Amino acid sequence: MTPRTSGGGALSLLLGRIGGVAGALVVGQLVLGVTYIVGARSISPATLGLVATCAAIGQVAGTVVDVGMINYLVRESAAGRIPESRARAIIAGKRPWATAVLLAVGIVTAVFLAPDPASAVPLAVVGIGMYEAQTANGLLRAQERFATASTAQLAGRVGGLVIAFVLAISGIGALALAVAIPASFVLEAIVARVFLGPPGERRRPAGELVGHHRESLGFGLANLAANAQQLDTPLVTVGAGAFQSGLYAAGGRLIGPLTFLANSLGMVAAPWLARAGADEEALRAEERRVLRVGAALCLAPLVAALVGPPLIPWLLGEEYVASGGVFAILAIGAAIVTLNQPFAVIAQNRGRQHAVAVGIAVGLVVGLVLTVVLAWLGGAVWAAVGYVASQVVIFVLLGFAARRARRDGVAGVTPTGPVPEGPEIS
Numbered sequence: 001m002t003p004r005t006s007g008g009g010a011l012s013l014l015l016g017r018i019g020g021v022a023g024a025l026v027v028g029q030l031v032l033g034v035t036y037i038v039g040a041r042s043i044s045p046a047t048l049g050l051v052a053t054c055a056a057i058g059q060v061a062g063t064v065v066d067v068g069m070i071n072y073l074v075r076e077s078a079a080g081r082i083p084e085s086r087a088r089a090i091i092a093g094k095r096p097w098a099t100a101v102l103l104a105v106g107i108v109t110a111v112f113l114a115p116d117p118a119s120a121v122p123l124a125v126v127g128i129g130m131y132e133a134q135t136a137n138g139l140l141r142a143q144e145r146f147a148t149a150s151t152a153q154l155a156g157r158v159g160g161l162v163i164a165f166v167l168a169i170s171g172i173g174a175l176a177l178a179v180a181i182p183a184s185f186v187l188e189a190i191v192a193r194v195f196l197g198p199p200g201e202r203r204r205p206a207g208e209l210v211g212h213h214r215e216s217l218g219f220g221l222a223n224l225a226a227n228a229q230q231l232d233t234p235l236v237t238v239g240a241g242a243f244q245s246g247l248y249a250a251g252g253r254l255i256g257p258l259t260f261l262a263n264s265l266g267m268v269a270a271p272w273l274a275r276a277g278a279d280e281e282a283l284r285a286e287e288r289r290v291l292r293v294g295a296a297l298c299l300a301p302l303v304a305a306l307v308g309p310p311l312i313p314w315l316l317g318e319e320y321v322a323s324g325g326v327f328a329i330l331a332i333g334a335a336i337v338t339l340n341q342p343f344a345v346i347a348q349n350r351g352r353q354h355a356v357a358v359g360i361a362v363g364l365v366v367g368l369v370l371t372v373v374l375a376w377l378g379g380a381v382w383a384a385v386g387y388v389a390s391q392v393v394i395f396v397l398l399g400f401a402a403r404r405a406r407r408d409g410v411a412g413v414t415p416t417g418p419v420p421e422g423p424e425i426s
Contacts, residue, residue, distance in 0.1 A: 027154055028156075031154070032184070038161070038168050039164050040246075041317065045243050045320070046241075046242035047246070048177070049233070049242040051114075051123065051181075053233055053249075054178075055181045057109045057234065059130045062127045062128075063134075069094065069216045070134060070138030071270070072212070073090065073091070075274050077271075078144070078271030078274040085199065089201035092203040093204035102127035103125070106126060109123070109124070115174075125182050125186075133186075133189040133192070136192030136193050137192055139196055140152070146268060151191070151195075153188050156183075156184040157188075160183050163180045164177060232368060232387060233248060233252060235368055235372040236248045239375030239376040239383065240383070247322045248323075251312065252384075255330045255331060265297060265341045265342065269290045274349055287346050294342040299335075301331045305329075308328045308331060309327070311324070312327050322379070322381055326381055326383075333388040344360070344402075347398065352401055356398060356401055362397060367391070367393070368390070370386035371383045
């Protein structure tokens with residue numbers, strides 16, 4: 001089955017799907033932003049910086065352990081090469097060792113970086129919660145159940161906010177953010193698993209995962225490079241100390257609602273383009289639509305950059321005045337992220353996931369190096385410039401990757417090896 005290619009009908013369907021996902025995501029990101037506000041008002045910027053650093057490391061670890069598997073399965077399921085039940089069985093086969101690795105990373109991180117022992121316990125499971133949430137969410141997207149996936153994410157965010165608020169009004173606000181962050185991921189994973197229902201196949205053996213990981217590696221490198229951007233907060237801690245890291249984290253975490261458009265575009269466009277199959281003319285038409293939509297969506301973060309500086313101190317308090325400047329600069333970077341998303345999806349769909357990974361990785365390294373250097377020179381506000389620089393580099397490299405992939409046709413979309421078969425369970 002291929003997407004509708006009749007001009008306005010296809011564009012309306014694409015925009016409708018993006019709008020539905022975006023609507024849910026923006027509410028979820030706004031809820032997450034309120035959660036950070038509730039937590040930030042109960043702790044100092046220095047404590048916020050440490051909590052955000054632990055959370056960032058856990059989330060990056062979750063992406064590392066995934067190795068691009070879930071995005072690979074979304075593409076292969078949408079294209080009809082891997083059945084949905086087999087995708088779930090592959091994820092189930094990976095769960096035991098992924099959980100063990102993430103728990104070890106979480107414990108080490110919490111022991112050395114958590115602000116206090118009570119916060120260390122929940123912060124140690126951020127990586128596990130994030131991994132389970134992203135895999136369950138991805139399995140729903142592979143079935144093109146975008147509204148259901150967004151509902152699960154929203155449920156987790158609202159649950160986290162309720163927990164943060166209850167802890168704050170109970171007089172233990174110091175734990176509000178440390179507990180709410182992992183809880184939101186865990187709740188999202190639970191709700192998504194309920195929506196998915198019982199699995200249709202037995203867990204796949206560990207040996208079978210090697211072949212799938214070989215195929216997913218390009219996606220994994222791209223995801224790692226993109227999510228490793230969260231290391232900017234720890235690097236600000238290194239370059240300018242915990243206080244400046246807290247100011248940076250406040251602006252950076254509130255930037256989430258501005259990236260929902262890019263995230264929504266990526267979630268919807270990946271299976272959308274995959275279903276165009278090997279029909280080059282139809283695929284190029286869908287790619288042009290995705291590019292036009294990305295260009296239009298980037299305007300929203302630019303508008304937010306104008307209103308952020310006066311708004312954030314009002315929300316968080318005068319102690320966070322500098323966070324307004326951080327937010328404005330990061331919002332400009334978020335606009336470029338939205339422009340980058342179509343290039344990445346187009347190149348990945350045409351089998352150029354390794355080129356995407358390299359482009360994002362190069363931009364990330366440039367940005368993170370600039371972040372730590374600029375943090376040392378000028379604190380949180382200067383550090384934010386590193387993020388914008390990274391996205392500019394990524395924009396150029398992904399643009400070239402997408403152009404080369406389109407010039408070479410669709411030869412790269414088929415897998416390099418057979419998809420293993422296995423017994424079904426009734």
